[in-house]
Amino acid sequence: NISHIEHIGIAVENLENSIKYYEDVLGMTCYSIEEVVDQKVKTAFFLVGNTKIELLESTSPDGAIGKFIAKKGPGIHHIAFAVNNATEALKLAEDRGVTLIDKVSRKGAEGLNIGFLHPKSTLGVLTELCSKQ
Numbered sequence: 001n002i003s004h005i006e007h008i009g010i011a012v013e014n015l016e017n018s019i020k021y022y023e024d025v026l027g028m029t030c031y032s033i034e035e036v037v038d039q040k041v042k043t044a045f046f047l048v049g050n051t052k053i054e055l056l057e058s059t060s061p062d063g064a065i066g067k068f069i070a071k072k073g074p075g076i077h078h079i080a081f082a083v084n085n086a087t088e089a090l091k092l093a094e095d096r097g098v099t100l101i102d103k104v105s106r107k108g109a110e111g112l113n114i115g116f117l118h119p120k121s122t123l124g125v126l127t128e129l130c131s132k133q
């Protein structure tokens with residue numbers, strides 16, 4: 001029951017410089033900057049049609065983005081699909097043999113309910129499921 005790509009998460013070294021590139025070169029407009037404390041990230045959002053671009057700057061070297069940047073450098077970090085109910089979608093994925101990072105959904109940026117599937121069981125793509133409820 002995936003309706004669309006909710007956002008693409010991109011790990012960046014420096015949020016301010018990266019926003020400049022997306023605005024000045026690509027012509028997008030950043031509509032929101034938000035810190036997600038428990039994810040140890042600061043995020044910036046852009047809307048492209050129905051899909052968002054989420055830039056992610058690490059606020060701590062031991063967070064997911066801090067580790068990713070240290071290991072691989074900046075780049076595409078995850079893809080997020082919009083579903084009706086993230087917790088139900090996580091359960092369905094688990095029933096189909098996927099390893100979950102989150103057993104139940106939790107609150108992410110923009111107040112959405114989010115949960116991640118482990119990239120080792122999703123063909124190397126860190127996958128997020130998110131829903132408004």
Ligand code: CMX
Binds near residue numbers: 009043067108119120
């Ligand atoms: N995409 C694909 N593969 C990834 C990855 C990513 N983004 N991040 C890590 N991996 C791979 C690693 O390369 C590694 O593979 P190898 O064993 O072949 O080297 C494997 O996954 C395990 O990685 P690790 O470095 O040992 O483990 P980490 O402690 O870095 O954890 C992960 C990886 C995905 C479990 C962790 O980053 C996580 O829980 N992510 C979910 C939460 C998150 O990403 N939050 C940030 C965004 C928040 C937001 O959008 O608001």
